[in-house]
Amino acid sequence: MKKILWIASLLLLPLTINVQAAGGYSIELESANNNLRDQESLKRGAVLFSNYCMACHSLKYMRYNRVARDLGWSDAEVISDMAHGLDTVTDNVMTRMQDGVALDVLGTKVPDLSLMARLKGDDYIYTFLRAYHQDDQGEWNNKVLKGTAMPNVLEGIERHSTPEEYAEAARDITNFLAYAGEPSKLQRLDLGWKVIAFLLVLLLLLYLLKKEYWRDIKH
Ligand code: HEC
Structure with missing residues (x-):
């Protein structure tokens, strides 16, 4: 009997760890409501990712030609809209930051975002991107990841657009990162049916x- 209880508690262990992880954020996560079948949203997300995130982040498990094929771009389009200045679409989506610069400037390494949506979830990324706020001294902080080394890179968009447009930009980027986390998810679901x-x-x-x-x- 004791043995069975022991095994049962071992089986429940991952569950408790999960519950703790889910409760670990200091604010409620907002629902991203992103849609992987919305190709226009994915394209907008990819362009925003290229313009606002690739100065620091990479998606090292994605290749430009794969992105082009999945999002309905031609090779020339993916180069002009996302991979500015590259002459081959077989390259992986790497950061534009030089090696070592992040450590000097930001004091930390920048994580690769290929699997971030799988690791933390779409809602997390969406909320994280929208959780920057300024304190009384004018210092930026993030309600989801307090004291983060990542600056509020979407501040410009937030300042120059309506709340709906800003939410859409965060949703599109989240959607693109969700796609990057599992590029063949739609095929998998369709095959399942x-x-x-x-x-x-x-x-x-x-x-x-x-x-x-x-x-x-x-x-
Ligand atoms: C100036 C460099 C820089 C830019 C540009 C940047 N990031 Fe970051 N990002 C960082 C750093 C540094 C971290 C690690 C933060 C930490 O550990 O505090 C990070 C972490 C993250 C994380 C992980 C957060 C976590 O919980 O661990 C996500 C998600 C993320 N960034 C998304 C984005 C997206 C999306 C964009 C574009 C809209 C972007 N970042 C632009 C530097 C940057």
Whole structure:
């Protein structure tokens, strides 16, 4: 009995860790409401990512030609809209920052964002991007990641747009990072539905077959 309880508590352990992680943020996360099927949003997100994030961040597991194919861009378009100045689309999406500069200027390393949406969730990124605020001394801080070394890079957009436009920009960037975290998610979901549909048809056929086999047998 003791053994069973022990095993059960071990099985529950990941659950408790998760609960703690979920409760770890100092503010409620807002819902990102992003939609991976909205290609225009993904394209806008990619352009914003290129303009506002790639000065520091990379997406080292993504290649430009993969982004182009998934978002419906031609190779020339991905170069002009996202990969300014590159002459090949087979490169990975790397930061424009020189090695070592982040440590000198920001005092820390900058994380690669390829898997950030998988790690922290879409709502986290959306809320984090919108959680910058100025204290009485005019210093910027972030309600989600207090004392973060990342500056409020979307301040310009916030200042020059309506709250709706600003929310949309954060949502588009979040959407693009969610896509980057799992580029083939839509194919996976679509394939899942096809498999279920196939299994249902198979079930029907097998049921009819079974009826046919048993038709003349008394049972
Ligand atoms: C000036 C450099 C710089 C720019 C530009 C920048 N970041 Fe960051 N970012 C950082 C640094 C440094 C960190 C690590 C922060 C820390 O640990 O305090 C970070 C961390 C993050 C994190 C992880 C937060 C966490 O909880 O660990 C996310 C998500 C993120 N950035 C998204 C973005 C997005 C999206 C953009 C573009 C809109 C962007 N960043 C632009 C420097 C930058």
